Amino acid sequence: MHSLVSSGGELTPEQLAAAARATGLDFIATTEHNTAETHAAWGPQAGDDLLVILGQEVTTGTGHWLALGIDPGQVVDWRYRVRDNVIGDHLAQVRRAGGLCVAAHPHAPYPSGVFMYPYRDFDVVEVWNGRWSSDLPWNADNESALAEWGRSLATGLDDGQWRPAMGNSDAHLEGQLGTPHTVVLADELSTEAILSGIRAGRTWIAESAAIDLSLEVCAGPRRAGIGERLDTCGEPVSVRVAVQGVPAGTVTFHTDRGRARREPLPAGGVLEWVTSAGESAFVRVEVRHPSGHMAALTNPVTLT
Structure with missing residues (x-):
């Protein structure tokens, strides 16, 4: 999710935290585009009832990816394309911090949004993104991402290298948060437990908290x-x-x-x-x- 610091965002961290609680979410991930500017603002918004995972949406020239669970103030470089063959170095930087690397909205309908990196380099694939379908939180781009991920499961499970699916609201505007969201089957509400659950695929994706x-x-x-x-x-x-x-x-x-x-x-x-x-x-x-x-x-x- 994104605050007004990100291009297209309109809400403050305070407003987003209030919306998360009103929506019934237990955790959120802040992923501003290519900056950690709001990391410090999230401490006062978190509490026993709301975990805030620090992250970044890394908007490269040939696809976006999410760095989840990075260190406070950590910024992941985005100034490259698939042909530069440097993505592995930046993924390793996130994993050294204990973070998770997510291939984001692989069929997003805008320049640089289509994901060109191999899924095998990432931990998780986002198959459901809510930003571009606010009226109906499911569209053809999500359908394509789900089908592509689904076809990869058979071979991935055989070699133990399958990538779990996740869903994110990618909220920029009021009313988008939580549609959809990822439900994690975890033993506690902590960054480590949530990221471990996502990494293991102990998750399912919900259109809303009513489901x-x-x-x-x-x-x-x-x-x-x-x-x-x-x-x-x-x-x-x-x-x-x-x-x-x-x-x-x-x-x-x-x-x-x-x-x-x-x-x-x-x-x-x-x-x-x-x-x-x-x-x-x-x-x-x-x-x-x-x-x-x-x-x-x-x-x-x-x-x-």
């Missing part, structure tokens, strides 16, 4: 959740998804074979599906409104 979702897979007594791996021991796998806050729509189950199953969202919001590790290398879920716009989506559960 709740859970995904669990079971094989006999063994269970796993989003971002985890389940050793099935050759037994059938029961996949259970529960959704709240979406009045109507569809749930789709996706595997390494693509969309494997599509069901109407039932009144109780609970669906079950049976598969196996032989049929499905992983399972992830999408929940869509009747219009086809996304309501929520998960990272995968890996089956072995």
Whole structure:
């Protein structure tokens, strides 16, 4: 998210913190374009009920990326393009600070917004960006990013190098914050715990705080959740998804074979599906409104 320091931003850190609390967010990440100017302003805005993660949106000539969890006052260089072959040095700088590197809005509709760097260099891929679709928080650019990421999962899971998906509001204006946002399955509200959860893919993406979702897979007594791996021991796998806050729509189950199953969202919001590790290398879920716009989506559960 961006304050008035960033191009196109209109809100102060105080206004953004108030909006985060009103929206029901537990944490936010401040990512001004190519500056750490507001880092010092965020200390008074944080509290036990709101974690502020310091970051930067690194706006290079051939794509933007997010440096999350950097040191106070740290600025990451942005003056290069993919042909300069220096991106690895700057990613390493962020990781040395304990930070996370996110490929941002890979299909953004403006010059320099289209992401040209290899995903393999990054920790996470942003598949849902809310800035350019404030009226409807899902658009063709997000659809393209999701499809590209989804196709990469099968090979990435095989070698243990898959990149989790995340969603961000990329808020610049009033009313954008939290649409969408990333829900992290973490044990505590700390920068380390949140970034670890994102890095591990223990996350799902929500259109708003009104939506709740859970995904669990079971094989006999063994269970796993989003971002985890389940050793099935050759037994059938029961996949259970529960959704709240979406009045109507569809749930789709996706595997390494693509969309494997599509069901109407039932009144109780609970669906079950049976598969196996032989049929499905992983399972992830999408929940869509009747219009086809996304309501929520998960990272995968890996089956072995």
